[in-house]
Amino acid sequence: MNNFADLNLAPEILKALTESGYTTPTPIQAQAIPMVLEGCDLMAGAQTGTGKTAAFALPMLQKLMPFATPSPSPARHPVRALILVPTRELAIQVEASVKAYAKHSHLKSLVVFGGVDIRTQTPHLRTGVEILVATPGRLLDHIEQKTVQLNQVQMLVLDEADRMLDMGFMPDLKRILALLPKQRQNLMFSATFSSEIKKLSSEFLVNPKLIEVARSNATAENVTQQVYLVGHDEKHDLLAHLLRGSDAKQVLVFTKTKLTASRIARQLHREGFAADAIHGDKSQLERMQALDAFKSGKVTVLIATDVAARGLDIDHLPMVINYEIPSAAEDYVHRIGRTGRAGASGIAISLVSPDEAKYLVEIEKLIKCQIQRVEPPVKAKSPAPRAESRPEHHVHIRAPHAPVSKRPVHDAWFNKPYEPTPGKMIETPPVVQTSKPSGQIPALFMRRKPVQPDAED
Ligand code: AMP
Numbered sequence: 001m002n003n004f005a006d007l008n009l010a011p012e013i014l015k016a017l018t019e020s021g022y023t024t025p026t027p028i029q030a031q032a033i034p035m036v037l038e039g040c041d042l043m044a045g046a047q048t049g050t051g052k053t054a055a056f057a058l059p060m061l062q063k064l065m066p067f068a069t070p071s072p073s074p075a076r077h078p079v080r081a082l083i084l085v086p087t088r089e090l091a092i093q094v095e096a097s098v099k100a101y102a103k104h105s106h107l108k109s110l111v112v113f114g115g116v117d118i119r120t121q122t123p124h125l126r127t128g129v130e131i132l133v134a135t136p137g138r139l140l141d142h143i144e145q146k147t148v149q150l151n152q153v154q155m156l157v158l159d160e161a162d163r164m165l166d167m168g169f170m171p172d173l174k175r176i177l178a179l180l181p182k183q184r185q186n187l188m189f190s191a192t193f194s195s196e197i198k199k200l201s202s203e204f205l206v207n208p209k210l211i212e213v214a215r216s217n218a219t220a221e222n223v224t225q226q227v228y229l230v231g232h233d234e235k236h237d238l239l240a241h242l243l244r245g246s247d248a249k250q251v252l253v254f255t256k257t258k259l260t261a262s263r264i265a266r267q268l269h270r271e272g273f274a275a276d277a278i279h280g281d282k283s284q285l286e287r288m289q290a291l292d293a294f295k296s297g298k299v300t301v302l303i304a305t306d307v308a309a310r311g312l313d314i315d316h317l318p319m320v321i322n323y324e325i326p327s328a329a330e331d332y333v334h335r336i337g338r339t340g341r342a343g344a345s346g347i348a349i350s351l352v353s354p355d356e357a358k359y360l361v362e363i364e365k366l367i368k369c370q371i372q373r374v375e376p377p378v379k380a381k382s383p384a385p386r387a388e389s390r391p392e393h394h395v396h397i398r399a400p401h402a403p404v405s406k407r408p409v410h411d412a413w414f415n416k417p418y419e420p421t422p423g424k425m426i427e428t429p430p431v432v433q434t435s436k437p438s439g440q441i442p443a444l445f446m447r448r449k450p451v452q453p454d455a456e457d
Contacts, residue, residue, distance in 0.1 A: 012104035026051030041208040047191040053097045068106040077128025078152040086163040088113040095133040114138040115284035122147045136172035161190040222345040225371045232353040248318040253303045256324045261303040275301040279308045322350040329366040
């Protein structure tokens, strides 16, 4: 399948795709779109980054086209398609994609998620929307407040179903499913096929067609992976060194805890980097501001925990750094899936201290390859860039091996617990240097350890 035009999509949708710069369907799109158009239930194994959103959104829009109407009457715009997702960020991104694909039709979409005042969402719901993207908890709040009716839903999508189960949404999902019309089409997307996922699919899918995009994810093949074996105390200097030595405009840095994320952001910020942190302790507004600033290039280094980073879709993210590697090997796959998307190449660097070596073994077992080891520079220590020489942003600094002395950090702030503050953005420059490609990520269908909702510490 080389062309979207071969997929029998309406001219309004094709026009939007052309404007989005899409020329060729991705493998999951080529497989899923005809099946969804036929009306089949679907169980699709696909990671974020494979184009799975359009794989369900495009045929969904196509099927809803007969209902599109310019009428302003809310009664003419009942919710006909419901897309459930595990996180707020993913909800925002999925709805933004749906909106972009639907922009030349009269189909309306809306996103609702927790963490913001429910009253701000109600008036929009009342105007009527055909496609509703929601996180389960907030949808139930709306159902309880009778601000949404689901009795006309004819399509249901469970996106990142494995994440939803991991995050404990099963009871919420069951409550929601019980409220939907029995006669409907169900689509389930999951990066992994655990026994729980299979059980869930047997409960709510009817004779589903199964799609697995190649286990050796084409996206991940574009990602160069590297490991630096370093002492824990050397990590910050190495991080700053890597950032300075690279010309990437955006770097996503992962930490295990919210506290570490805040500390690193604060320290990098003091050292002149345009850094900010995104994690579950931050308000939705702060998270959105940080993400927007990162996307627009005002923030070049975003420090995130796994929970906060779930569902982040940043086009052509060139570099991901694991400041700490995750203890659940599957999270490594998800983290590095943030780079190398939609055919772009990327680099994923992991800073591994001796106490994390056991996790590295698990990761390499899972991805079935040894990640390239890179020698840390003799002393990766680097000073803060001089304020007067600091350019605005997107200026490429290449001084990776400059010998410098480490400034002791005696800021009392570093011993304080995190307190949310309005998202800060500093203008500064960026990063990235890559080297030889190493491993690939062949295994995407595996079991993941349970994570509590927004449990990051
Ligand atoms: P997803 O897996 O849905 O999160 O999509 C990952 C990224 O790929 C998003 O930035 C999409 O806009 C982009 N994308 C999806 N389908 C295509 C396509 N057929 N051609 C080019 N880019 C695409």
